[in-house]
Amino acid sequence: MNSKIDRRIKYTQMVLKESLIKLMKEKPITSITIKEVCELADINRSTFYSHYKDLYDLLHQIEDGIIEDMNETLSAYNYTKNEEAIQMTEKLLEYLVKNRESCQTLFSEHGNPTFQKKVMSLAHRHSLKSLMADRKNLPYNAEYLSLYIVNGSIHLVQHWLKNGLKESPKEIAEILISLANKGLSSLQH
Template identity: 30%
Template sequence: MSAKTITESRRTRYTRQAMRDALMELLADRTLAQISVKQLCERADVNRSTFYAHYDSLEELLRDIEDDTIAWVRGALDQLLNQSDQAGIEHIIARICQYIADNRNHLQVLMSPKADLGFQQQLLGLIYSRRDVASQLQPYSDDPAEAEMRMRFAVSGSIGLLQYWLATDLAAPADTIARTICAMTMPQTQQ
């Protein structure tokens, strides 16, 4: 079950954001299994009853955060890929990297090595599985096994680079990370 249906007043949005922020702060130092609802409520300065009015569990709160991130990426991809000039893969990856930079507090936790690798793979798999994007990553052969290996390398390598970037507190600009991802994952045209 996703987040409980509650009228989205300004106060409700503030409370939900406070709980999200508190969970991300707690996850920076410990695993989800080591966090209690009581600890989260103390950090967010909300009552337990308030927490349970919004979520059934900490896992549901985390899924809500992950789902919002996935929804943004899906929407950004749809928007970029539907542009008349057919935005290139580097532009798409640059937008995603800028989103990561703009939302670094949450994404430093979500993309960390101790976080849910399934979410990370889902996030980048969403990007690389799009036909428009995948066609740019395909090798110059019709070998499906090679195409699958290239896709897995692109996803895993991108996760590793993004984790490094976040661990260094975004020492490089987002467009530099996007160019590096593209250079490492896309085959160069053969002369």
């Protein structure tokens, strides 16, 4: 009996999340009502309120799940090895592809800038670990370099998501790691 209830709860939360994301593709959360989300999800408002305080609570749960998944992925790799850095980045990009609809929306102009900052902060922390492991070869302050790399990487990924994922996650991972390691000179052959 308990597993049946758990499945129903998971299903309800899933359709509410999907409905919010679908609506956010068209307009910002400030223009979306709980009524719209519930109608799209085919769920009544009292059911919505049994799971979430408001739309922002729902949005934050979506965002927190993505941040948690990304952190787990980033924590599983050794930053000092270039092959593992590419694999880690590729796994992150594969995650974005797998969760394409949510990620495209959350990284778009209708997405929450706070979420985008959280992603950048997470990437910055992990980037700093990598740079600190290789500190002896750095001519700059590692924190500044990390901020530069992370901001450029986020914008590159946003562009990739927005423009239909034409390149594979592996190709984008190789570009990102190459740029992070050697800058623009790495792209000149």
